Amino acid sequence: MNYTTAIEINKPAEKVIQLFDDQENYYKWMNGLKKYRVFEGTFGQERARAELEFQLGKRKLKMTEEVISRNFPAEYTVRYEADGVKNLVINRFEPVSESRTRYLTENEFELGGVMRLMGWLMPGSFKKQSIKYQTDFKHFVETPYT
Numbered sequence: 001m002n003y004t005t006a007i008e009i010n011k012p013a014e015k016v017i018q019l020f021d022d023q024e025n026y027y028k029w030m031n032g033l034k035k036y037r038v039f040e041g042t043f044g045q046e047r048a049r050a051e052l053e054f055q056l057g058k059r060k061l062k063m064t065e066e067v068i069s070r071n072f073p074a075e076y077t078v079r080y081e082a083d084g085v086k087n088l089v090i091n092r093f094e095p096v097s098e099s100r101t102r103y104l105t106e107n108e109f110e111l112g113g114v115m116r117l118m119g120w121l122m123p124g125s126f127k128k129q130s131i132k133y134q135t136d137f138k139h140f141v142e143t144p145y146t
Contacts, residue, residue, distance in 0.1 A: 001063050001105050001107075001108075001109040001126065001132075002045070002107065002108050002109070003084075003106075003126075003127050004104065004105065004106045005073070005104070005105050005109070005127065005130050005131050005134055006102055006105075007103050007131075007134045007135060007138050008100055008101070008103075008138075009100065009101045009102075009103055009104075009137075009141050009142065010095060010099065010100055010125060010139045010142050011094050011099065011100075011141050011142060012095070012098060012099055012100075013073050013094070013095040013103060014099040016093055016101045016103065016141055017072050017073055017093050019140070020042055020076075020091070020093070020137070021072070021076075021143050023036060023038075023043045023044070025066045025140070028087060028140050029133075029137045029139070029140035030054075030133065030136070031132070031133075032054040032055050032056045033053075033054055034053045034054060034055050034059075035051070035052065035053035036050060036051075036052050037050060039051060041067075044070065045056075045067060045069060045070060046066065046068070046069060046070050046078065047066070048066070049064060049065065049066050049067075050064065050067075051063075051064055052065055052066045052080075053063040053141050054055045055132075060084060062082065063080050063081060063082035064080070064081050065078055065079070065080050065114040066079045066081075066083075068079065068088070070094065070131065073084050073092070073093035073094065073095070074092060075090055075091070075092060076090075076091040076092075076093075077089065077090045077091070078091075085109065085110070086110040087107060087108070087109050087110075088107070088108040089105055089106070089107055089108075090105065090106040091103070091104070091105055092106075094107075098137070102127065103134060103138070105134065105136070107126070107130055109126060109129075116141070132139045
């Protein structure tokens with residue numbers, strides 16, 4: 001399953017990237033994130049690996065993240081893996097003007113086991129979640145305190 005999402009953020013690309021590229025900010029816009037721990041390499045750098053833990057209602061979700069490439073603003077590519085799910089995400093930050101940035105993600109999913117069935121029955125739920133995280137990031141960046 002592949003799809004692309006995009007949103008415009010009312011801040012310059014440099015500021016958007018600066019806020020995106022700060023590990024501590026993840027807790028401020030990734031709903032449910034309880035733990036983000038780099039266990040290999042340096043945060044945000046190529047080949048860095050991290051463990052993420054989310055609390056989503058009563059459900060706990062653990063996944064690993066691996067940075068594949070880092071070439072801001074053109075591309076920041078990461079791979080996420082959890083039970084039955086592999087997700088490659090290419091993040092792009094395109095200046096629209098001096099004060100606006102287009103944040104685009106290209107998503108590629110490989111689903112196995114019960115997640116394959118979920119992808120077949122509810123393919124829109126994956127895209128909806130991606131859009132939610134983009135929207136939450138946009139709101140975080142556009143708030144006066146950032």
